[in-house]
Amino acid sequence: MSDASSPASTARNIMALVTDSWSTNADRVVMRYTDPADDWIDVTGRQAREHVDAVAKGLIARGIGPGDTVGIMCRTRFEWTVLDLALWSAGAIPVPVYDTSSSSQIDWITSDANITTLFVETEAHAELARKVASDTESPLTAIEVIDKGALDALKAEGASVTDAELEARRTAAGPEDLATIIYTSGTTGRPKGVRLTHGNYTVHVAGIHEELRDVLFEDGASTVMFLTLAHSLARLVEVALVASGTVMGFCPDPAKLVPYMGTFKPTLILAVPRVFEKVYTAAEQKAAAGGKVKIFRWAAKQAIDYSKALDTPQGPSTALTLRHRIAHRLVLHKIVNVLGGNGHWAISGSAPLGERLGHFYRGLGLVVLEGYGLTETNAASHVNRPSRSKIGTVGKPLPGIEVKIADDGEILLRGPSLFAGYHHNPEATAASSHDGWFMTGDIGVEDEDGYLTITGRKKELIVTAGGKNVAPAMLEDRLRAYPLVSQCVVVGDGKPFIAALITLDAEALPGWLRAKGLPEMTVAEASKDATVREHLDRAVERTNKAVSRAESIRKYEVVLDDFTIANGYLTPSLKVVRSRVIADFHERIEDLYASGPTS
Template structure:
């Protein structure tokens, strides 16, 4: 099929026509044929040693599993769920299901039985391929309901892929090719379920053309990152999330080598043995790396050296954005900081990483400058599941810290009168599965209403200022976007989460949680005896330090927007207690409802002062 590429403004006049591959499978197969003898995928064995997979081997494995799906009754158009952590088998299954003409439906590995029930019912999933027996048990309990569409549950850890490959031995190459031929640009590639911050997850329908069109633009704009000599990354973000899913396909199609890490506790050693050139993460990961380094320095009595080095990195990065650049003195201080501290943090990330991509939430200026100052340029991006994960990303040739970059090719942007970001383009979703009303609410006259508020500069670089639904209007009529305050407070090593409140209230306040992982090192560095997070939430010394973090955050906003009171909660916000989505976004409405009494007490106590 020949299609015309619109530019960033949507103008197709005079643009060249491009023959896009007919499907994701064609895109991936072309890459693996080109890189037949190159290692394109790596996964750890039981001893955490890397096992190498070449392009030819990956293609053969996908074909064998696809034939097994066909042999065991999966028909073209069937929905097959992948209920697993990120791992090599996830990628094989994703492409094998598509090769069989079926539609993969990702399910977060942290999803509960009711969530599995909703997704499999809404998407009409016939087969669930689960990672572990625990996952399988949840899926089986759903399948036991007579109204469930699930007919089979397979288990990766029990050898499901080997069993499928064995079963597919009777299926010919021609039969597989015939199945692949049923898939074209307009075919449904996947149903991705939103993380559900504001209610029941919605199924986002994305076509094969949405992906192949999007990846063509990504490859054009990100060539230094994706096609550099020895380009590689460790993939640890959950593939059930739209960002990781898009990146997986884009990286496979580029020929970049991907290593898989399923266990977050093994991420650092995986990075150090893999030596990736690209780090793909969400802001919380970058915060954790920074905070862990600071706490390690504090435990060794070198926290002042660390903070001095961090300041040099930030100052150096900021100076790069000036016409004169870093002066001689700053260059010398930066060089010393690199020898003392910064190089050690690079080593934690494997020592080779020069690029990083961050999405899902705002990174913040401080961390953006810090990482660029240590030699890792973070290309912050933006998008939603409905925009096929990414609508914007900073470019290698010009990364403006504090922005999410310009739109990717084919994406048009409009800022509404109330500041809401509106998008349209060929990459966007075709609608919500079984939910025409919800689709009509967000797609008006061809424009997708993101619900986010932002502004563009003269270069088209977008800055996100908050969520429209999360905008707080105080009793005095002041509009406050909570994200900036929350990001600044969460940057403090002792803080895990921060939720700013104050809608229809006389002033702004905050709910804060303690980072249980950082607490022991922080206490040790301050000469304080060990305590639990619940005990720390009531300790005057801890509260005094958090007050300082709040005070620092308040310097970035006006008096009317500043936090006048806060409460430290006894426990953290987690996926397990339903306060975070699987992609680690705060379920704000759930938090406000659960801690309603705490919020009332907080305001009552302030009034009584």
């Protein structure tokens, strides 16, 4: 069992952290957002407080009172954070709703959280919400559209509210008071509302600031926020960044992330593994298009070898150091420039990054601090530290988090940053813990230094007909790292061998084909092409090297339509909804087992 003592937090609530930071950084830029021409607009600490205070006064004038739940359905943009902080300033409880949510999902969240007012980004969102509000049983009565000036209207309405009244609201909430309800993305059924208190945030942020001081408090610290703020990780990061004074730029459209990186030049890259994979793949394809794929792969190998050597007692040899320097000058610096040229820290979460990419990026000079957590742990329980990062692990527990590995390998956690239970669901709350420990549902191992490695999901463990327990996550993550593969679902529960459904990355396919000297093909054509299948076979063989024969993928099927948020096979946080994939592709899976394995 590992544990870390809780840091002291003197802040009464979230807004105490925020206003202290804004006072310290009154004349410094703390946020940036873009105008229609994609030029950055700077916001100082003083200006940020003015925006938030004005909107908070409008909320008070509108009649939103302490403890009222208010929904936010919007992409990650400046207005999201202003509204979030304004609601906390007014004493209300903001409840995020994914901007990709359907009417039925909006209906469930607004009903369960008793939301009467919902702020949405667009008129299209408003139409979905109005369908919900038309039901006489829905609590939803007010739908405000941000794109139609909802925040400006609030500022105008709040002109008569005094500073004293706002201050009384802002300081009223204490550590035990509910700060937000964040609904899980629902990979295993109806989303559950996770209740997080002000104390859950203030203690957690104090610990994050303590452990990541080199990242968040260095001169010029900055990051581009593009992960959805409806997700617990981005929400925690939002509070931690605002409270530290790290400059936060907003990127509502992920398609613009690369150009925004180029003009923003962040010191910190906050992303999920898929982003790091796509940057690598895009660089490889660009090199291939220019006839330089061999030199790219040579340079990538130098980066990986150099990073691995950093973990040895003797360090990189003189010859390796020279090769790495040449690789950086010829190739690697171009990838650094794609990420803005100023990044030297990265935080990756949501899924395993993999050792290959971890070493590759560290070889570029970008230290990826991989972490782990769940919504119930207020997004993060573990993270690698700037002073010592073990690639392939999710790091050590954050301050205040105690860890125990159960006899069956399940990761158990407890500490002051963990959630206060599920909203209106005492049965699920009781079922989530045992003897005071939160049962994460994930399985993992700790090394002698307390660094945690996630090996799978307890509920996803596959038991083959031969009685072999197989954790599909390791196989899926390794196979998904191949540039041509988009998604992978490993199957085999009760079956004689392990198999997999995979989808091809339609964006990566054209460049991959050019690099291999192959003609243009559709995904359907590529799925049947002998050369493509040969390379997929090799990718599966490499994946299987990490496991025993009984755990290896013996057969696979290419599914033509990718798994996406739009078709319901991915959650908004980009996790595969395994149960739905397995149910909808039941016949395809059975066909895999109609004959014996191919390997």
